[in-house]
């Protein structure tokens with residue numbers, strides 16, 4: 001199939017972008033890497049009246065250290081993030097997750113901001129930014145907002161973004177002493193969206209997790225924090241007994257959906273396996 005006809009705009013400034021967003025409202029769509037939007041257009045799952053291509057907006061592709069932490073611009077390509085020394089040092093969780101985002105060809109075009117704005121429930125980066133307690137900075141006429149990642153994802157393909165607003169950048173807070181990360185997912189084939197994945201970030205000392213954030217993907221409409229499993233691990237030595245307790249607690253955290261890719265029971269089973277694997281990895285070193 002071919003896309004339905006649309007107008008194409010390539011603004012050179014944020015001001016011009018805001019004008020276009022105001023002009024088209026819900027009928028306009030931001031185009032970033034196009035890796036999700038273009039297939040949706042071709043299948044006519046999306047039929048916007050206009051595309052607003054933000055690829056020429058200056059400076060939105062930067063990855064830099066700012067006053068509040070690591071700043072990843074919305075237009076930073078997955079590939080640039082994957083190979084960034086700054087990301088490897090200051091956000092190793094994102095570096096660990098990135099090779100799981102699609103295939104290499106997709107990562108050369110897909111963008112960090114696009115992945116967050118799309119809010120696919122099986123995507124890796126939304127879970128990572130929630131686990132890292134990052135914030136999303138938006139841009140819109142009159143001044144953008146700063147939204148905690150935990151408040152940004154609202155439902156399947158739904159975020160806190162207003163129609164006239166774009167994702168501008170993400171700020172990952174500085175990596176405090178003793179904090180470690182680990183990421184793992186299970187997919188049918190490397191590069192496919194995950195059936196289940198887990199992004200974990202924890203303060204660990206001598207085999208004990210003193211603080212921990214466990215964020216699952218693929219098991220609900222948004223990245224899901226496993227609060228009960230976290231509580232069962234905090235302050236305890238990670239060993240066979242505490243891992244078994246955390247697995248049991250996880251059943252209260254998750255109510256995974258079933259679809260053609262896997263039943264709820266399969267997803268629950270995979271989530272338990274990932275919990276064990278990732279938490280063990282965290283205490284044995286993590287990154």
Ligand SMILES: Cc1cc2nc3c(=O)[nH]c(=O)nc-3n(C[C@H](O)[C@H](O)[C@H](O)COP(=O)(O)OP(=O)(O)OC[C@H]3O[C@@H](n4cnc5c(N)ncnc54)[C@H](O)[C@@H]3O)c2cc1C
Nearest residue numbers: 030032033034035036037102110111113114117123166167
């Ligand atoms: C075969 C295949 C496999 C894939 N596998 C994975 C995977 O395993 N994991 C994964 O996470 N992703 C996967 N993807 C998706 C890929 O990561 C995309 O890059 C990503 O979902 C969207 O980024 P994009 O820059 O391409 O956005 P686009 O496709 O350009 O846009 C996606 C949506 O976000 C909106 N948008 C984009 N940027 C902004 C912004 N700055 N502000 C506001 N709205 C914006 C657009 O309007 C559109 O609605 C896969 C894609 C394909 C084709």
